[in-house]
Every structure is written in C-alpha cells, then in structure tokens.
Amino acid sequence: MEQPAMSYIRVFAPATVANxxxxxxxxxxAVETPGDEVELxxxxxxxxRIRAIYGDNGRxxxxxxxxxxxxxxxxYLQQIGREDLGIEIVLHKRMPVGSGMGSSAASTVAGLFAIHHLMGQPLSTADLLQLAVEGEQLACGQGHADNVAPALLGGFVLIRSYHPLDVIQLPTPESLICALLHPHIEIQTRDARKILKPYVPLSDVTIQMGNLAGFISALYNQDFALLSRCMQDVIIEPVRSILIPEYQSMKSIALSGGALGFGISGSGPSVFALCHEVSTAETILSRLQAHLQQHHIASDIFISPINRQGPRLLDVRETVHKS
Incomplete structure (x- = not known):
C-alpha cells in the first residue's frame, strides 16, 4: 500500500483564552504566542507512538x-479507516502545562491539524473540531470547546450549543492586544470546576447574559467602550479568583493602567488583559510582574495580537514510502 506523499510535518497551534x-x-x-508544536x-x-515530549518536565x-x-x-485514523498507518509523534510544549491558556487544546489541535494535512484533508472542519473536543475530555475530564475551537478556527469563537456542537466564529477587531501573565502557581482544571456553585441566582444569570450579548455586539461594531463595560463576571470570577494570589490587586493595576478588561484565562492561574496598544500591554505586565515579585511569586508574561488563522504549517517534507 502506498503511504501518504508527505512523510513529515510540523505544525504550530496557538494558546487560547477561554471564558x-x-x-x-x-x-x-486565540493568541499568536505562546503555542505548542507537534511533529509527525x-x-x-x-x-x-510518541517518540518524545519536550518542555513538560516529564509530566x-x-x-x-x-x-x-x-x-x-x-x-482520526480510525475515523478514516487508516489504522494501518505508522505515525510517530514529537510534542514540543511551548507554554506551561496547567496554565489556563489551553495547553492541552493547543497540543491536540496541532496533532489533528498535522494528521489532517498528512492524509490529504479528508474530513471536514466540523469533524476535526469534534475530535478535538473528545481530546479535551481525555485531558480535563470534560469535553469543552472554548479552548479547542479558537485554537482550531482562530479569532473569537462562540459555542452556541454543545449538544449538538454548534460553533460560531465572531469578528476579531484588528487593534486588540492580549496581555497574558502566568503566575508560577498551579490550579487543576478539575479542581477549579469543583468549587463552582451548582446553582446561581436568576438575577446573576440575567446580568451575565446581558454582558455576553453586549460583548458579542461590541465585537461586531468594534465598540471598545461597550466591550470594556461587558467584561464583568458575577458568577465565576468571584469564586475562582480566591485561588489566585493577589488577583484583586492585579485587576486594579490592569484597569487603572488602561486595560479594556481583565480576567482569569480559562480556569487559571493565568490572567489576561485586553488592550488597545502594545505599549499599554507592556506597561501593565511590567507592573503586574513587579507586584507579584513583591509577594515572592514569579511569573511569565506574553504580549500578543489575536490569532486569526488558528494552527499553521511550519514544515512539510514530501517523499513516497512503499509498504
């Protein structure tokens, strides 16, 4: 049987901010940096088989x-009936594991995007997304699309429904800059979900629906004043923020420094700010790092525009193998 013409492929997939x-x-x-790389x-x-994993400290x-x-x-190979194929994988972790920046999603999407191109793209994007959600279930215990969907599709993404999966790509204003900070503490996604309240007041749900609807409207109209007003969370943030040291102080520093909004990236511990200018993002991150250092907490920082394309090919080599 003739193997695929491409015998080697390397793919990058971006980090993401969920919620x-x-x-x-x-x-x-999705953001342009950081992200993970996968070689097939x-x-x-x-x-x-997995040949090697780099950057995960053996975790x-x-x-x-x-x-x-x-x-x-x-x-993927099972779905297309190519279980006869031999694939070896090298994973390069370019972001912290358990960071709240969609680490597992980036790796999963990179792998799926790579095998998809290796096999000549026989499946639809919807099929790829469903496989990525199933990968998230293995990593986090639940299959959520708010990381894998933007990692695969790029830009801002809304998950209208999970059953059936219905994903909507939203407009992405060009001028938005994301400032990301990862404090060197660890929060497991499973643990961050366990502390959430199973029931919330109807009044809080009403507030949250208004903010979400307003945020989406702001993206369509590039109304940054409205976007800023809508970046409020009365349900999840009050509970999860207690797991992140100095969270309220960091939020105050970011908003007073000109951020449009500030919040927890995914389930944390990473936090993010949306800004108009790179210089604003740089100043905010510098102040946040300095504040955490005063409390003996180290951190990593990233400044990035919004990623619009999702994963991208880094290298492809084409030779035909016979078996």
Whole structure:
C-alpha cells in the first residue's frame, strides 16, 4: 500500500483564552504566542507512538492512549479507516502545562491539524473540531470547546450549543492586544470546576447574559467602550479568583493602567488583559510582574495580537514510502 506523499510535518497551534470573563464555557479567543508544536513522522511500523515530549518536565504521559495528541491522532485514523498507518509523534510544549491558556487544546489541535494535512484533508472542519473536543475530555475530564475551537478556527469563537456542537466564529477587531501573565502557581482544571456553585441566582444569570450579548455586539461594531463595560463576571470570577494570589490587586493595576478588561484565562492561574496598544500591554505586565515579585511569586508574561488563522504549517517534507 502506498503511504501518504508527505512523510513529515510540523505544525504550530496557538494558546487560547477561554471564558473571556463574561462567557463561561461558551466564549474564547486565540493568541499568536505562546503555542505548542507537534511533529509527525510516517514510519513503516503500523500504530501511533510518541517518540518524545519536550518542555513538560516529564509530566505528560507517553502512553499513546492517554496522551491527548496521540489519542486524537489515533481516533482520526480510525475515523478514516487508516489504522494501518505508522505515525510517530514529537510534542514540543511551548507554554506551561496547567496554565489556563489551553495547553492541552493547543497540543491536540496541532496533532489533528498535522494528521489532517498528512492524509490529504479528508474530513471536514466540523469533524476535526469534534475530535478535538473528545481530546479535551481525555485531558480535563470534560469535553469543552472554548479552548479547542479558537485554537482550531482562530479569532473569537462562540459555542452556541454543545449538544449538538454548534460553533460560531465572531469578528476579531484588528487593534486588540492580549496581555497574558502566568503566575508560577498551579490550579487543576478539575479542581477549579469543583468549587463552582451548582446553582446561581436568576438575577446573576440575567446580568451575565446581558454582558455576553453586549460583548458579542461590541465585537461586531468594534465598540471598545461597550466591550470594556461587558467584561464583568458575577458568577465565576468571584469564586475562582480566591485561588489566585493577589488577583484583586492585579485587576486594579490592569484597569487603572488602561486595560479594556481583565480576567482569569480559562480556569487559571493565568490572567489576561485586553488592550488597545502594545505599549499599554507592556506597561501593565511590567507592573503586574513587579507586584507579584513583591509577594515572592514569579511569573511569565506574553504580549500578543489575536490569532486569526488558528494552527499553521511550519514544515512539510514530501517523499513516497512503499509498504
């Protein structure tokens, strides 16, 4: 049987900010940096294997059925009836694991995007997204699309429904800059979900719906004053913010420094600010880092425009293998 013409491929997939303050589990966007990279090699021995993982400090599983990248590639090959293919994977983690920046989503999307192109793109984008959501379920215990959807599609994304999965790409204003800060503490996604209240007052739901609707309207109209007013969360942030040291002080520093809005990235501990200018983002992150240093908390910072394209090919090599 003739193997795919491409025998090697390397793909980058972006980090993401899920929830975006007012859109718990239904809103997210992608950033240009950081992100993860995945290499796929076509080999003669059938099956999917992980050759190496770099940048995870040994935390991620090498078992192909337990790692989100390899498991997603396996599911892809099963779906297209190519389980005879031999694939070896190298994963390069370019962002912290458990950071709240969609680390597992970026890896999963990079792997799926790579195998999709390697096989000549036989599936639809909707099929890829469904496979990515299943990969998130393996990583986090629940299949959420607010990281994998923007990582795959780019820009701002709204998840209108999970059953069935219905994802809507939203306008992405060109001038928005994201400032991301990852404090060197760890919050497990599972733990961050456990502390959430199972029921919330109807009045809070009404406020949250208004903010989410207003935020989406602001994207369509590039109304940054409205966008800023809508970046408020009365349901999730009050609970999760207690897990992040100095959260309220950081929020005050960011908003007083000119941020349009400030919030928790995903389930944390990373936090983010949306800004108009790179200089504003730089000043805010400098002040936030200095504040955390005073409290003996180290951190990483990233400044990025919004990623509009999702994953991208970094390298492709084409040679035909016979088996």
């Amino acid at each position: 975006v303050v007012c859109g718990f589990d239904v809103l997210g966007f 090699f076509v080999v003669s021995q059938p099956g999917v 991620l599983p090498l078992d192909p059925e337990k790692n989100t990248v390899s498991a997603s590639v396996m599911h």
